[in-house]
Amino acid sequence: MKTIEQNFAVPFRYGVYFTEGLFQPENSMLTDVLAQDNASSTRKVLFVIDSGVAEANPALLGQLNTYTAAHADVLHQVAEPIILPGGEVSKNEPEHLQTILNGINAFGVCRHSYLIAIGGGAILDLAGFAAAIAHRGIRLVRVPTTVLSQNDSGVGVKNSVNAFGKKNFLGTFAPPFAVINDSNFLLTLEDRDWRSGISEAVKVALIKDETFYQSIKADAQRLAQRDMAAMQKLIHRCAELHVEHIGGLDPFEMGSSRPLDFGHWAAHKLEQLTKYSLRHGEAVAIGIALDVTYSWLKGMITEQEYNEVIALLQELGFDLFVPELVQQEANGELSVIRGLTEFREHLGGKLTIMLLAQIGLGVEVHHMDQELLYQAIHLLQKKQQPHTLPQV
Amino acid sequence: MKTIEQNFAVPFRYGVYFTEGLFQPENSMLTDVLAQDNASSTRKVLFVIDSGVAEANPALLGQLNTYTAAHADVLHQVAEPIILPGGEVSKNEPEHLQTILNGINAFGVCRHSYLIAIGGGAILDLAGFAAAIAHRGIRLVRVPTTVLSQNDSGVGVKNSVNAFGKKNFLGTFAPPFAVINDSNFLLTLEDRDWRSGISEAVKVALIKDETFYQSIKADAQRLAQRDMAAMQKLIHRCAELHVEHIGGLDPFEMGSSRPLDFGHWAAHKLEQLTKYSLRHGEAVAIGIALDVTYSWLKGMITEQEYNEVIALLQELGFDLFVPELVQQEANGELSVIRGLTEFREHLGGKLTIMLLAQIGLGVEVHHMDQELLYQAIHLLQKKQQPHTLPQV
Numbered sequence: 001m002k003t004i005e006q007n008f009a010v011p012f013r014y015g016v017y018f019t020e021g022l023f024q025p026e027n028s029m030l031t032d033v034l035a036q037d038n039a040s041s042t043r044k045v046l047f048v049i050d051s052g053v054a055e056a057n058p059a060l061l062g063q064l065n066t067y068t069a070a071h072a073d074v075l076h077q078v079a080e081p082i083i084l085p086g087g088e089v090s091k092n093e094p095e096h097l098q099t100i101l102n103g104i105n106a107f108g109v110c111r112h113s114y115l116i117a118i119g120g121g122a123i124l125d126l127a128g129f130a131a132a133i134a135h136r137g138i139r140l141v142r143v144p145t146t147v148l149s150q151n152d153s154g155v156g157v158k159n160s161v162n163a164f165g166k167k168n169f170l171g172t173f174a175p176p177f178a179v180i181n182d183s184n185f186l187l188t189l190e191d192r193d194w195r196s197g198i199s200e201a202v203k204v205a206l207i208k209d210e211t212f213y214q215s216i217k218a219d220a221q222r223l224a225q226r227d228m229a230a231m232q233k234l235i236h237r238c239a240e241l242h243v244e245h246i247g248g249l250d251p252f253e254m255g256s257s258r259p260l261d262f263g264h265w266a267a268h269k270l271e272q273l274t275k276y277s278l279r280h281g282e283a284v285a286i287g288i289a290l291d292v293t294y295s296w297l298k299g300m301i302t303e304q305e306y307n308e309v310i311a312l313l314q315e316l317g318f319d320l321f322v323p324e325l326v327q328q329e330a331n332g333e334l335s336v337i338r339g340l341t342e343f344r345e346h347l348g349g350k351l352t353i354m355l356l357a358q359i360g361l362g363v364e365v366h367h368m369d370q371e372l373l374y375q376a377i378h379l380l381q382k383k384q385q386p387h388t389l390p391q392v
Numbered sequence: 393m394k395t396i397e398q399n400f401a402v403p404f405r406y407g408v409y410f411t412e413g414l415f416q417p418e419n420s421m422l423t424d425v426l427a428q429d430n431a432s433s434t435r436k437v438l439f440v441i442d443s444g445v446a447e448a449n450p451a452l453l454g455q456l457n458t459y460t461a462a463h464a465d466v467l468h469q470v471a472e473p474i475i476l477p478g479g480e481v482s483k484n485e486p487e488h489l490q491t492i493l494n495g496i497n498a499f500g501v502c503r504h505s506y507l508i509a510i511g512g513g514a515i516l517d518l519a520g521f522a523a524a525i526a527h528r529g530i531r532l533v534r535v536p537t538t539v540l541s542q543n544d545s546g547v548g549v550k551n552s553v554n555a556f557g558k559k560n561f562l563g564t565f566a567p568p569f570a571v572i573n574d575s576n577f578l579l580t581l582e583d584r585d586w587r588s589g590i591s592e593a594v595k596v597a598l599i600k601d602e603t604f605y606q607s608i609k610a611d612a613q614r615l616a617q618r619d620m621a622a623m624q625k626l627i628h629r630c631a632e633l634h635v636e637h638i639g640g641l642d643p644f645e646m647g648s649s650r651p652l653d654f655g656h657w658a659a660h661k662l663e664q665l666t667k668y669s670l671r672h673g674e675a676v677a678i679g680i681a682l683d684v685t686y687s688w689l690k691g692m693i694t695e696q697e698y699n700e701v702i703a704l705l706q707e708l709g710f711d712l713f714v715p716e717l718v719q720q721e722a723n724g725e726l727s728v729i730r731g732l733t734e735f736r737e738h739l740g741g742k743l744t745i746m747l748l749a750q751i752g753l754g755v756e757v758h759h760m761d762q763e764l765l766y767q768a769i770h771l772l773q774k775k776q777q778p779h780t781l782p783q784v
Contacts, residue, residue, distance in 0.1 A: 001410035001624065004547070004632050006567070008639040009401040018393035039741075105556045111740025112648070133525065135738055136550065136563045136645070155396070158528065164497045171528045172564055175398070232393065240396050247400040253528070256504070346527055348503030349431075 012175040012251070016155045016239055018232075022143065022182040023063040025070040030116075033141070033178045034074055039112065042073055046109050047081035048100055048127040050119025053145050054083050056188035060118075075114070078107035086120045088276040091162045100130035104138065114139045114177065120146040120193070121153040121280065125171070128159030132174035139177040145185035147197025147231065148281045151238035152204075155179050156246050166342065167268050173252040181239070183232055194226055195317050196281030199263075201238040202313065203288055207262050208245070210360025212237050217308075220315045256349035259362055263287030265353060269339025273324035285318035286325070286380070293376040294368070295356040305359055310383065321384040325377050334377065340368060404567040404643070408547045408631055410624075414535065414574040415455040417462040425533070425570045426466055431504065434465055438501050439473035440492055440519040442511025445537050446475050448580035452510075467506070470499035478512045480668040483554045492522035496530065506531045506569065512538040512585070513545040513672065517563070520551030524566035531569040537577035539589030539623065540673045543630035544596075547571050548638050558734065559660050565644040573631070575624055586618055587709050588673025591655075593630040594705065595680055599654050600637070602752025604629050609700075612707045648741035651754055655679030657745060661731025665716040677710035678717070678772070685768040687748040690761070697751055702775065713776040717769050726769065732760060 019029045034043055047064060054060055061081060068077050082103050084096050100115075109115065115138055117127035124142050131140040144154030160171030186194065198216075205213035215233070216223070222230040245260055267287035271278055278286075289310055296306035313320060327335040344351040350366055357363040411421045426435055439456060446452055453473060460469050474495050476488050492507075501507065507530055509519035516534050523532040536546030552563030578586065590608075597605035607625070608615070614622040637652055659679035663670055670678075681702055688698035705712060719727040736743040742758055749755040 001628050003410070004408040004628075004635050005405070006408065006547075006635050006639050007403075007405045008643050009403045010644050011399075011401045013397070013399045016396040016398065018395070101555070101562070105558070105561065108737055110737045111645075113740065133562045133564060135561065135740065136552070136565055138740070155398075160528070163493070166497070169497065169527065170493075170525045172525060172566075173528055174564075236393050236396075243396050243398050247398050251400050252402050253503075345500055345502045348505065348527065348530070 012157075014176055014178050016179040016181065016243060018181050018183070018236065020182060020184050022180055022184075023060070023067045025067055029180060030141075031071050031074040033180065034114065037112070037139075037177075043075045044078045044107070044109055044113035045075045046078050046103055046107060046113070046115050048115060048117045048119075048123065049081045049083050050086035050123040050145065051083050052086045053119050053185065057185070078109060078113070079103060084123060084126070086123045088122050088162075088167070088271060088280065091122050091126055091160065091167075094161075096126055097130055097161055100127055101134055104130065104134040109134070109138055111135045111138050114141055116141045116143060118143040118145060119149075120144070121149040124149055124154050125158075125160045125168075128174065128176070129161050129171055132159055132172045137174060140174070142176050142179045143185075144179065144181060146189060146193050147186065147195075147235065148193075148200060148279075149197070150181040150183075150186075151197055151235040152200040152242055154181075155239045155242055157251055165272065166346070167272060168346070181235065183228065183235075186228070186231065191226075191317075192279055192282070194231075195224070196279040198223060198234065198316050199281045199285035199288060199313070199318065201234050202309075202316070203262050203284060204238055204241045204245075204260065206288070206292075206309065206356060206359060207259060207354060207362030208241055208360065209237075212241070213359055217312055220312060224315065224317050253347070256347060256352045257364060258347055258352065259354050259364070261343075262354040262362055263291050265339050265343035266290050266336055269336050269342065270322060270324055273327055273335055274322060278322060282318065285313050285316075286320055286322065289313055289320040289380055290325075290373075290376055291353075291355055293379050294372055297372045297375055298355070298369070300363070301356050301358060305356075309359070319384070321380045326381060334374065336377070337370065337373060404549075406568055406570050408571040408573065408635060410573050410575070410628065412574060412576050414572055414576075415452070415459045417459055421572060422533075423463050423466040425572065426506065429504070429531075429569075435467045436470045436499070436501055436505035437467045438470050438495055438499060438505070438507050440507060440509045440511075440515065441473045441475050442478035442515040442537065443475050444478045445511050445577065449577070470501060470505070471495060476515060476518070478515045480514050480554075480559070480663060480672065483514050483518055483552065483559075486553075488518055489522055489553055492519055493526055496522065496526045501526070501530055503527045503530050506533055508533045508535060510535040510537060511541075512536070513541040516541055516546050517550075517552045517560075520566065520568070521553050521563055524551055524564045529566060532566070534568050534571045535577075536571065536573060538581060538585050539578060539587075539627065540585075540592060540671075541589070542573040542575075542578075543589055543627040544592040544634055546573075547631045547634055549643055557664065558738070559664060560738070573627065575620065575627075578620070578623065583618075583709075584671055584674070586623075587616070588671040590615060590626065590708050591673045591677040591680060591705070591710065593626050594701075594708070595654050595676060596630055596633045596637075596652065598680070598684075598701065598748060598751060599651060599746060599754030600633055600752065601629075604633070605751055609704055612704060616707065616709050645739070648739060648744045649756060650739055650744065651746050651756070653735075654746040654754055655683050657731050657735035658682050658728055661728050661734065662714060662716055665719055665727055666714060670714060674710065677705050677708075678712055678714065681705055681712040681772055682717075682765075682768055683745075683747055685771050686760070686764055689764045689767055690747070692755070693748050693750060697748075701751070711776070713772045718773060726766070728769070729762065729765060
């Protein structure tokens with residue numbers, strides 16, 4: 001009997017919006033965004049909030065109540081916000097996922113209702129996964145509160161939790177209804193979290209946009225000193241480059257190529273080896289340094305380019321070595337190099353690693369030379385700055 | 393700062409193939425289908441099999457070994473098949489989902505590897521959900537083995553498990569890599585499973601295709617007597633209508649409309665009320681009878697049309713009444729009518745119910761009259777055939 005061919009395309013559309021003071025009653029951004037659904041009645045909303053954000057912004061819960069009361073014609077909270085610990089470790093805990101699903105069930109959050117997640121990348125990943133699988137997908141508005149989530153993970157189409165000790169083992173591709181970046185949340189960040197996400201901007205600049213790279217270099221001191229205007233500019237361009245890339249050839253990553261994961265094969269493994277005490281962005285800075293060093297040793301970029309990138313990462317305040325880089329397996333192999341295999345398994349298909357052809361231009365390879373990798377790691381070890389050593 | 397607009401479409405494509413004896417070594421359908429991925433090496437495959445299918449086809453596991461050995465250049469099994477109980481109740485058990493995820497993790501099944509699920513709709517839903525969330529999606533080949541899964545659920549883009557006592561509470565939209573219908577599996581079905589899926593064909597014919605309805609009517613006796621040629625014809629056309637509809641306006645059901653769920657608001661609730669002792673297709677037959685009766689009472693179709701549809705369902709062998717249709721809540725309300733609210737909550741948005749304007753043409757309404765619903769239920773109760781009563 002004749003084969004039946006299925007063939008369709010699913011359109012997705014969302015905005016990444018920028019504001020300050022999103023939940024001040026006179027700020028109409030959220031209500032304008034929700035009104036795009038043309039619903040005829042007030043919308044059910046359930047907030048999921050990163051406990052770190054709630055603690056750093058003790059007025060937030062009260063603001064949400066005032067805000068939703070002032071806009072009751074547009075939205076109402078179906079229940080008190082769900083507050084969960086942030087950070088990558090919270091993605092290891094199945095009960096956090098269950099807590100969100102319980103709320104969705106208990107309070108009748110449907111496919112036309114909204115989960116609004118406020119927090120760093122981990123909470124957005126976790127809440128996004130819950131939203132993606134409940135009723136086969138309820139609407140998600142992401143309000144990223146860290147540099148990393150505002151310029152990278154929060155603006156994309158992925159969600160996840162960890163399982164079997166593996167980062168992002170479970171997840172889906174599920175575009176959000178909207179992403180709203182409120183730069184006021186950046187004011188209360190710890191220095192580590194302020195800095196951490198800058199590495200993703202360096203990453204995308206290095207592989208795609210030399211002009212952006214030069215602008216980060218010019219702003220490096222201001223960024224390190226928490227200049228908000230410089231940071232807003234960096235976040236906007238970084239988010240834009242990520243959004244452009246994702247909307248390009250392969251949004252749901254059906255192929256083997258994943259250029260935005262430059263520096264990430266080692267980063268993911270280092271996060272796991274450090275039991276997530278290393279922030280994702282900190283691990284990415286080390287991963288970039290490693291792959292830039294490798295690119296130089298392989299003769300792909302000049303020594304000057306290599307030195308310049310390393311110097312920029314250091315000027316931004318990143319440490320480019322952790323002892324876990326030289327941790328060994330029982331057989332003497334460096335543990336971090338296991339990350340190459342895990343990276344390939346997670347993506348599937350052929351090993352595909354992004355390296356640098358020049359500043360502003362990435363190039364993909366399908367093999368990494370283990371001997372050169374060892375050399376690159378030892379160069380990073382030798383280069384480690386005195387200030388990164390423990391004080392005695 | 394300027395809003396960044398994301399806007400893309402994700403293309404999906406898969407075939408629904410028909411064969412007999414899929415795992416006979418000389419049958420090249422599966423290897424031809426897998427070869428569409430243009431992989432340069434042999435593919436990792438993990439089979440998930442419905443225990444009912446394994447029991448009814450005791451040679452199957454041996455056939456799979458012979459088959460994969462004969463085609464080792466195209467595919468190899470990463471482990472022994474995972475065998476899980478089928479039927480809707482297995483979607484209630486989180487450990488079955490975990491068993492599949494464990495296998496995917498333990499045996500390195502990646503985004504370019506294949507889960508091949510062989511079984512009825514429940515196993516396909518369950519294995520499909522595991523495949524959709526592991527590594528954000530590994531490839532799924534569905535081999536549906538029941539009439540229902542071959543002509544409806546197995547050819548679509550959804551997967552699910554049950555949670556909080558609610559059918560399909562968790563799931564995603566995730567198109568399969570391919571669907572392969574092997575009619576030999578129908579030979580070993582119990583009569584209930586042979587019959588059950590016919591209701592989905594009646595459903596889609598009633599709302600979309602009068603010619604198909606007349607063909608089912610002409611074949612009713614042959615279908616009831618397990619004529620394979622008549623069944624193959626029915627399955628092909630029913631699958632085709634489902635595939636066409638899904639590939640149409642709203643494959644991932646972002647709107648409120650769900651025309652293929654004609655008769656399903658009551659069916660889902662009856663499955664739950666009967667603790668899934670009623671097969672999905674049996675419940676759908678009752679749901680269709682209820683909504684056809686309601687359509688007549690509401691003056692939307694003629695008495696003749698109403699009588700004709702009821703007679704066809706009975707001729708096919710369906711019982712059109714179960715005691716749970718008149719089960720009451722503590723407040724005296726009929727429990728089945730709670731299904732209307734749950735249906736709306738699951739879909740989200742406005743209540744949207746498909747009814748009949750004529751045979752072959754559905755029409756959507758946004759309200760159901762409770763008094764007429766009571767009348768419709770009592771008419772079904774009165775119409776119940778003597779043969780459906782327990783023998784004493």
